[in-house]
Amino acid sequence: MTNYSSQQAVEADTGRTIASWMDVLSREAEKDWSHGQLVDYLTSVYEVGIEPAGRIADHYEEFKGNKPVGKTASAGAGYQVGVRRTYPVTAEAAWAFLTSPEGMKLWLGGLPALDFQPGQTFQSDEGISGEMRVVKPMQQLRLTWKKKDWDRPSTLQIRLIPTATGKLTISFHQENMADFYVRDEMKQYWENAAAVLQEKLG
Incomplete structure (x- = not known):
């Protein structure tokens, strides 16, 4: 069951939904940007705070299909x-x-x-x-x-x-x-x- 606390926190902090941020980064981010580069872009261009920028970057990496922060390498381990x-x-x-x-x-x-x-x-x-x-x-x-x-x-x-x-x-x-x-x-x-x-x- 999906918990949406992270998405709600991002929207409260930035005034945009996660879906909106995924659209922004899909259009503007380079394919090879690291997590840190995504955060830097969001903080400098959109003046997003460090914490919500990190959350947005985490969501975007999962959105792209990359292994997100906290994902266990073993199959099925969550x-x-x-x-x-x-x-x-x-x-x-x-x-x-x-x-x-x-x-x-x-x-x-x-x-x-x-x-x-x-x-x-x-x-x-x-x-x-x-x-x-x-x-x-x-x-x-x-x-x-x-x-x-x-x-x-x-x-x-x-x-x-x-x-x-x-x-x-x-x-x-x-x-x-x-x-x-x-x-x-x-x-x-x-x-x-x-x-x-x-x-x-x-």
Whole structure:
């Protein structure tokens, strides 16, 4: 099921639909332009902001049939996205927060509690459902993760990685997503989650 959040964001930022931008680039862009050249053209000629220009370029590359950003090379593996941030916190403190009801709201939605055992299934108040596959306390979670309007589940992995400076990197990596639009939606989702973690964990 296609998610149109990226297209709506482009239209809100630029006043043009994605279809209109595809027409523009089809007429004006050179066939061998790279992603960066497309972005440069949009920002300089049409004064589009960097972020919407990047989105338009991504859509145009997919429109042309090129392998878009986030497309997994393996056949049938779908799209993937990764977001990671580093925080001044211990693995124990981060794990305690991520597995609390407050923390789970960031990546699962509203749930009273989970035992965090392999094989445990869940469905949040927001309709996110799945099954825990790998649970390594203070290190890693791997699970299936599906929104209620998706045709198939994705795979989500959360890793807690200590750094040499005593901080902790928290990594969200999601794969097997249906299309570019879902990937774009989930990239924003995990970036928002990482930003909230910054507020909560320092």
